[in-house]
Amino acid sequence: MxxxxxxxxxxxxxxxxxxxxxxxxxxxxxxxxxxxxxxxxxxxxxxxxxxxxxxxxxxxxxxxxxxxxxxxxxxxxxxxxxxxxxxxxxxxxxxxxxxxxxxxxxxxxxxxxxxxxxxxxxxTTYPFPKPQAEVPLILGEWWKSDIQEVMEEFMENGRDPNNSDAFLINGQPGDLYSCSRPDTFKLTVEYGKIYLLRMINTVMNNILFFSVANHQITVVGTDGSYTKPLKTSYIAISPGQTIDFLLEANQKPNHYYMAARAYNSAPAVPFDTTTTTAIIQYEGNYRPSSPPPLPQLPAFNDTSALTSFAGSLRSLASKDHPVNVPLKISTNLFFTLSINTLPCASNNTCEGPGGNRLSASVNNITLQTTPIDILEAYYRQINGIYGTDFPKFPPLAFNYTAASLPVQLRTPRRATEVRMIQYNSTVELVFQGTNLVAGVDHPMHLHGYSFYVVGWGIGNFDKDKDPKNYNLVDPPLQNTFAVPKNGWAAIRFKADNPGVWFMHCHFERHVSWGMGMTFIVTNGNHPDAKILPPPPDMPRC
Incomplete structure (x- = not known):
């Protein structure tokens, strides 16, 4: 311990x-x-x-x-x-x-x-060559204003939040920003050596593209699970996601930029357009380029680059790291992910579409907070905190990704509903993005589980055709996956972890608007298949 x-x-x-x-x-x-x-x-x-x-x-x-x-x-x-x-x-x-x-x-x-x-x-060892060194790379961002004030302002006025002022690599924006050059993160490498870089996207509302100038990288893991080696010139990483990759120092000794900037699929949504950098610097005696070479990153709206990278990830599927994709499904779920609007309170002025307040939903339900936590209410059998009627399928079927949708579909139901799942059920959950208000990507994160991403596509999910193209051999095992704009993704997992588990979009503005729901996986019949008791120091409301 x-x-x-x-x-x-x-x-x-x-x-x-x-x-x-x-x-x-x-x-x-x-x-x-x-x-x-x-x-x-x-x-x-x-x-x-x-x-x-x-x-x-x-x-x-x-x-x-x-x-x-x-x-x-x-x-x-x-x-x-x-x-x-x-x-x-x-x-x-x-x-x-x-x-x-x-x-x-x-x-x-x-x-x-x-x-x-x-x-x-x-x-045991890594399933790849032992690296010379291991380096965390944390992609973050910086606001000059107070972050709680940013949140309170956009929640009050009903529109999108203000953008950050910079993206960061290991806490530093890099020397493309003013006042930052002396503190730019630098990684010193030795020619011919291999380095393991452990990347995390911690930013609040942006998928990021990342690359290293003049270097090919090899992805070997994501979200705490190994992948088949994937050689690539760039990475697309969602908020909440982690990517482990190998960098071989095989270029002429010099200084080289690594850089990251935002991907944005919604033309009407403003975003931070800046680029954060760090430096790869080779050991040795030489005169470095000034400035260092910059990598070529995909365009900010290059959806094909995003989906191509995500769609190339494969589980390692080796003897020591086997794949256990559920093949026979006992629980089928279909969840729509939507941006919505709610009427503005009578004493407020809202700045969202049509003078309304922006909202978000899963299966047309906008999550409402509770006076005590759902886990305590479930464990202690306290009534009136949540309902158990979260729908398995959308309450209203329509052409989810149509270019124009009726305004009447935009208003969600506000509630706290959970979906009960029987212990050891095998679950297939299809996420369907919609074009209500505006289509956008949704990096969905499930607590308590990792899941296999068995399929994804653009447009409306076709229950008769699309499952025929599922990858049931070596799909990536992840805990966060970006459902593409006006597209769908299918995940599978075995519900063998009893408890109360949150699922939500990892764009912070979306979950603040209510794009989240809760699963309750019931206890199994054996003592080792039941929720353990709470600790004595649980915080109280």
Missing amino acids: RRFYSQVKEAPYTRLCSTKNILTVNGQFPGPTLYAQTGDTIIVDVQNKGNQNITIHWHGVKMPRYPWSDGPEFITQCPIKPGGTFSQKIVLSDEEGTLWWHAHSEWSRATVHGAIIIYPKNG
């Missing part, structure tokens, strides 16, 4: 010539990296010395039978109040590779986040 101490507090930080207090863990931004081995249990003692409520989520950790430390606010716990503490038990199972942790309350994850690196068990 490994134990870590995490103190959440405000600390002054300077970026882009501006200094402000931000919420940090142990005074670090990004926060401290947690190191473990497959199957370990970690205890993290969280102390909230900040001035706002906080929760911490261990993104991609399945937490078998122990949802109590999973972290989403009012889903599996009440928040840790200022001055409060919570000892969170992080139960690892088969995860191996790179995951991450982050705040799961309001918009605090903009600065409260860090990496989780999970090494193979003793006596």
Whole structure:
């Protein structure tokens, strides 16, 4: 068992010539990296010395039978109040590779986040050449204004939030921004050596393209699972996703930029158009290029580049890392993902479409918060907190991706409904993006599980034709997958982890608008198939 101490507090930080207090863990931004081995249990003692409520989520950790430390606010716990503490038990199972942790309350994850690196068990090795060194690469962003004010403003006025002022690599925007050149992150490499880079996209609302000038990279893992080696010139990475890749230092000794910038599929939605950089610098005596070469990144609206990369990932599917895709499905689910509008309150002025307030939904239900968390209500059988009527299929069928859709379809139902799933059920869930208000990508994340992405496409899902093209041999095993704009994705998993598990879009503006829902996987018949009891120090509402 490994134990870590995490103190959440405000600390002054300077970026882009501006200094402000931000919420940090142990005074670090990004926060401290947690190191473990497959199957370990970690205890993290969280102390909230900040001035706002906080929760911490261990993104991609399945937490078998122990949802109590999973972290989403009012889903599996009440928040840790200022001055409060919570000892969170992080139960690892088969995860191996790179995951991450982050705040799961309001918009605090903009600065409260860090990496989780999970090494193979003793006596086992990586399924690729041992690297010379391993380096976390955390893609983040920076606002000159206070992040909570950004959230409160857009939630009040009903429109899209303000953009960030810069993207970051390991906490630094890079020397394409003013005032940042001296602190640009630099990775020193030795010619002929191979390096393992562990990339995490922590940004709030953007899929990112990433590349290294003059270097091909080899993807070997995603979301805590190994993949078949994929040689590529760029990476497309969604918020919440992790990508492990090998970089071979095989170019002429020089300085080379690595760079990242946003992908954006919605023309009407403004976004941060800046580019963040870091530097690969070779050892040796030479005069480096000034400036270093920049990589060629896909265009900001290159949907084919996004889907081509995501569609090229394959599970390793080896003897030591087998694939267990459910082949016989007992539970079929079909969920629409929509941007919606809600009427503006009579005493407010809203700036969304038609003077309304922007919203979002799953199967036309906009998630409403509860006075206590759903897990406690379920475990203690407290009535009146949630309903059990979350629909298996959309309540209204229509041409989901039509260019023009009736305005009447935009208004969702506001509710807190869960979908009950029987223990050990085999689940196929098809996500269907819609063109209500505006079609856009949706990086969907499921807590408590990893899932196999067996298929995806553009347009409306065809239940008779599309399953014939599923990959049931070596689909990627992920916990976050971007459903393409006006497209669909099919995932499969076995519901063998009893508990209360949140599922939501990892664009923070979408989940703030209500694009999330909760699964309750019931207990099995055996003692080892039941939720474990709660810890004594669970935060109270």
